[in-house]
Amino acid sequence: MTATGQAADTASTTQTRLQVDDLSVRFHTDDGDICAVDGLSFDLGAREVLALVGESGCGKSVTATAILGLLPDAAEMTSGRIVLDGTDLAGLSRSQLRALRGSKIGMVFQEPMTSLNPVFTVGRQIGEVLTRHLGHRKRQAREVAVELLDRVGIPAPRQRISEYPHQLSGGMRQRVMIAMAIACNPSVLIADEPTTALDVTIQAGILDIMRSLRSDLGTSIILITHDLGVVADIADRVVIMYAGRKIEQAPVEQLFSQPQHPYTMGLLGAVPRPGMAAMMHGADRRLAEIPGRVPVMTAPASDCSFHPRCPRAADRCRSLRPELEGRGHDHRVACFYPGEEGGAQ
Amino acid sequence: MTRYLLRRTLHALIALFLATVMVFIGIRALPGDPAIALAGEEALNPEMIEAIRQRYGLDQPPPVQYWRWIGQAVQGDFGRSIRTGLPVSALIVSRIPITIQLTMLSLLVAVTIGMPAGVISAVRRGKPADYLANGFGLAGLSIPNFVLGMALIITLTVDRNWFPSSGYTSFAVDPVDNLMRMVLPAITLGTSMSAIIMRQMRSSMLDALTADYVRTARSKGLSEWSVIGSHALRNSLITVTTVIGLQLAGLLSGAVITEQIFLIPGFGKLLLDSVFQRDYPVLQGVVVIAAVAYVSINLLVDITYSLLNPRIRVSGTGV
Numbered sequence: 052m053t054a055t056g057q058a059a060d061t062a063s064t065t066q067t068r069l070q071v072d073d074l075s076v077r078f079h080t081d082d083g084d085i086c087a088v089d090g091l092s093f094d095l096g097a098r099e100v101l102a103l104v105g106e107s108g109c110g111k112s113v114t115a116t117a118i119l120g121l122l123p124d125a126a127e128m129t130s131g132r133i134v135l136d137g138t139d140l141a142g143l144s145r146s147q148l149r150a151l152r153g154s155k156i157g158m159v160f161q162e163p164m165t166s167l168n169p170v171f172t173v174g175r176q177i178g179e180v181l182t183r184h185l186g187h188r189k190r191q192a193r194e195v196a197v198e199l200l201d202r203v204g205i206p207a208p209r210q211r212i213s214e215y216p217h218q219l220s221g222g223m224r225q226r227v228m229i230a231m232a233i234a235c236n237p238s239v240l241i242a243d244e245p246t247t248a249l250d251v252t253i254q255a256g257i258l259d260i261m262r263s264l265r266s267d268l269g270t271s272i273i274l275i276t277h278d279l280g281v282v283a284d285i286a287d288r289v290v291i292m293y294a295g296r297k298i299e300q301a302p303v304e305q306l307f308s309q310p311q312h313p314y315t316m317g318l319l320g321a322v323p324r325p326g327m328a329a330m331m332h333g334a335d336r337r338l339a340e341i342p343g344r345v346p347v348m349t350a351p352a353s354d355c356s357f358h359p360r361c362p363r364a365a366d367r368c369r370s371l372r373p374e375l376e377g378r379g380h381d382h383r384v385a386c387f388y389p390g391e392e393g394g395a396q
Numbered sequence: 397m398t399r400y401l402l403r404r405t406l407h408a409l410i411a412l413f414l415a416t417v418m419v420f421i422g423i424r425a426l427p428g429d430p431a432i433a434l435a436g437e438e439a440l441n442p443e444m445i446e447a448i449r450q451r452y453g454l455d456q457p458p459p460v461q462y463w464r465w466i467g468q469a470v471q472g473d474f475g476r477s478i479r480t481g482l483p484v485s486a487l488i489v490s491r492i493p494i495t496i497q498l499t500m501l502s503l504l505v506a507v508t509i510g511m512p513a514g515v516i517s518a519v520r521r522g523k524p525a526d527y528l529a530n531g532f533g534l535a536g537l538s539i540p541n542f543v544l545g546m547a548l549i550i551t552l553t554v555d556r557n558w559f560p561s562s563g564y565t566s567f568a569v570d571p572v573d574n575l576m577r578m579v580l581p582a583i584t585l586g587t588s589m590s591a592i593i594m595r596q597m598r599s600s601m602l603d604a605l606t607a608d609y610v611r612t613a614r615s616k617g618l619s620e621w622s623v624i625g626s627h628a629l630r631n632s633l634i635t636v637t638t639v640i641g642l643q644l645a646g647l648l649s650g651a652v653i654t655e656q657i658f659l660i661p662g663f664g665k666l667l668l669d670s671v672f673q674r675d676y677p678v679l680q681g682v683v684v685i686a687a688v689a690y691v692s693i694n695l696l697v698d699i700t701y702s703l704l705n706p707r708i709r710v711s712g713t714g715v
Contacts, residue, residue, distance in 0.1 A: 121614050146619075153617035160612060168609040170630050170706060180616045215706040231616065 067134075068271040069095040069118070069239050074131030075351075076113050076122065076295075086348040087113040087126070089295040095239060098265050100272045102286035102303070104279065104318070108345045110295040111275045112161065115241045118273075119158055120148050136238060154184040157232030161244040163224040167216040173200070173227050174212035180234040199230040203260050222253035229260060236268055243275045258285050279318060283307060288381070291315050294348050294356040297375065301382040309391075311384035313361050317341040355386070363388045400702060408695045415687035416469070420462050423680055465680070474681030479673050484681040487666060492685075494564065495662035498585065498655070499647045501578055505586030506593055507640070513590070514597020514636075518605060519624060529594060536591025541650055545584040545657040552580065562659040581658045585650050589643045596639045600632035607631070634705045641697025645690045 076088040088110040095101050103111045116122050118133055120140065133140045135155060140148065152158075160166040168176060177199055178192035187195060193212065200208035203226040216224055225245060232240055242261065246254040262285060264270040274286060282289055282303065289306045291299040291314065299312040310316045318341070343360040355373050358364040367387050375383045378390065431448045449455045453464055468474070474484035517529035553561035560577050567574040604610060605628050613627040652664030659665075663682065670678035 119615055121611060149617045149619065151617065152615055158612075158615040160608060160615070162608055165608040166612045168613065168627050168631070170634070170704065171627075179613075179618060179622075183616065183618055183622075217707050228612070231612075 066097040067094045068097055068099075068136060069273070070132075070134040071114070071118065072132040072134070074114065074117060074133070075129045076110070076117050076126055076131075077129050078126050080125065083349055086295055086351055088117065089348065089351050090130070091292070091295070091297055093290050093297065093300070095271050095273060097271055098269050099288065100261070100265060100274055100286045102282040102289045103273060103275045103292060104277060104282055104289055105292035106277055106345050108347070109292045111292055112243050114292075115158065115243050115273070115275055118241065119152060119156060121152075150184070153180050153232075153237075154235040155237050155239065157235070157237035157240045159225070159228045159232045159240070159242040159245050161247060163221050163228055163248055166228055167224055169216055172213050172215055173219070177212075177227065177231050177234060180231055184235045195234070196230070199234055200227070203227075203230045203233075204256060205230075222249050222256070225249060225253075225257060226260070229257070233264060233268070233270070237270065239271050239273065240264065241273045241275070244277070245274070246281055247276070247278070254281070261285060291318070294345055294352065296352065296356065296385070298357065298386070299382075299384045300375070302380075305379065305382055309379075309382075311378050311382065311389035312357075312386045313363050313388070314341070314357050317360075401699065404695055404698050408691045412687060412691050415691070416466055416684055417462070419680060419683045419687065420458075420465065423676060423683075424458070469681070469684060474684070475677035477670075477678050478675050479678075484677050487678060488663070488681055488685055491661060491663045491666045494660060495648070495651050495655070495664060497567065498578060498581055498651055498660065498662055499644070501582035502584075502586035502589065502647055502650075503640075503644060505582050506589035506643075509586070510590035510593030511597055511636070514594040515601055515624070515629065515632075517594070518598045518601030521602065529598070533591040533594045533598075536587045536594075539588070541584055541588065541653050542657055544587055545581070545654060548580045548584060549657070562657075564660045577658075577660075581654050581660060584657070585647060585654045588650070589640075589647065592643055593636060593640060597632060597636050600635045601628060604628035604631045630704070634701065637700055637704060638697060641693060641700070644697075645693045648686055648689060 071094075072092050074088055074091045075086070078085040078087055091110070091114060093101065093103075103114065105111055113122070113126070117126075117128055117131070118140075122128060135151065140151070143151070167173070174193055174196050177196040178187070178189065181187040181192040181195050182189070197208045197212055200211055205211050205223060205226050211219070211223070216227070219227065225248075229242075229245070232242075240261075245261075246257050249257065258281065261272055261274070265272060274281070276282060286303045288302050289300065290297050291306075291312065293314055299306070299310070299315050301309075301311075306315065307319065310319055320341075341360055346356055346359070348356065352372055354370055355361070355364070355368040358368040361368065365388070371387075373385045373387050375385045378384050431445050431452070431454055446455075453461055456464070472485050474488070476483055477487060480487075513529045513532065517526040520526050549561055552558045559580050560573070563577065565573040565577055601624075605624070607628075609631075610623060610628050613623045618627070648664070651662060652667055654660070655662045655664040656668055663686070666678065667682045667686070669675070670682060
């Protein structure tokens, strides 16, 4: 990422809540190092919903845990700056970081079934955040927890509060996770695949909650997902990730109407759209899929990591790494042959 | 919860019934005729033996004998010792508190060493503290009770005279002397158990520390103390409690050896003495009471387990 590129990124949002700058994360494994995230930068504006999109293994969840400072022991943040509301998190002590977690940054994890502690009641698990960060007393925390459960749409919250996670359905548990994450009105909420494990009607309910969080409380949201339907539904801006790198970034309408990167086009092709079936005939009636899978990066890419799967791959893609370049307002793409016809070059 | 308790209690009663049948059959399967053993020097006199058979009901068919024995046993009457003539129940009652004190002190030793050591070695995985704890665990598991007991006696009582070497003083008579005499036996009996607890604690903690809910707890900004001491520990305790319970029952058998080494007149020594003296009524009574203790401990463990683990409490389906 060039200095001018960073400047353009920052300028594109008026009020920046969270700024991630040149984030790189490596995992040290027995089989050598793995580059999970490589030079990722993005900004999150106030009241903005930013979607981080990509296939499994592209570094989305690692990015989230890195922002929270909760990378597993085997992982190492080799570069990067994370700035939350003007504060560089690298300059904070462990306890200062802990004070931010759960209060200014809320996190909703991917697995609602295992992310709640099975031996504590829902009320205790929510109340903990309130006693920790707001200094509530037990009784007061319980009352607020009931309100929170009500806010995330759990019926009969006063009964539910003393139940254990296994007594709740997956959708309920995810709502509890959200209630916990928003308990202290965080300025940033990171939601990692919050709807993946849930069925469609419940998905819609969860997205409604996130929408009202943004409108009522002004929460900025990072939504990590591979579901472009969800992205179209709620996101303002989209960052497409591939093999640990950002390969395209655009406002949501623009991304869907004018995708620039062949990978993005492939992803969009793999999404069923209403009316699409009617337009297609016979054998073409299948969803498009991108052949191959996301490579595991053992070193930072020196070429375009998508080239083995790319229909447009040329010699240049195999030897040089494309950098992000502007393609219209706030639309950036890392590809030598972007756009409808393969670029102007 | 009530249904669960009822079912567990029923299971316990069945186990107990089976245990008494086994004891009954087992003792009768021992080589030698109890009547002849009882008759002692007059064993050559058939009338004498017959008289003894009638007196102890040994001429009745085994089911009748069993029924009579169990009928009296549930009223607390296990007959009289052949050697001393004292009621077996009184003998047992006088010995039990001693063994209970010994096992409880051993448990205290085991838990106070084993649990923190396990937690520390899990949290400091791969660091010196972990290696130290693991080395201790291996040693604790490998050294037999009697070796450790003798080593303690030799080094700390014979060579240095820090503790009285053996024998027993009632707590009611002299509490300080009582405790001084109990320290070494409790360490002897508790060490291997502390190693088992430590290893179980370590592996449960390691599991818990990588669990998603621990990550959630950290994402809430909770202190490490609260993440480890509350979220992870509480889950680890579920398995550790089970292991403690199972081991607690095992302490009873360890007590037999330990009491013998330190000459503590507890329940275990009563058992051994009754075997060597072929005191059948005492032997039967002791084994039954041991079975009762074993089964009740396991029942208590089950109940504790269900209190710690809400999933079991509600579903009531057991493990």
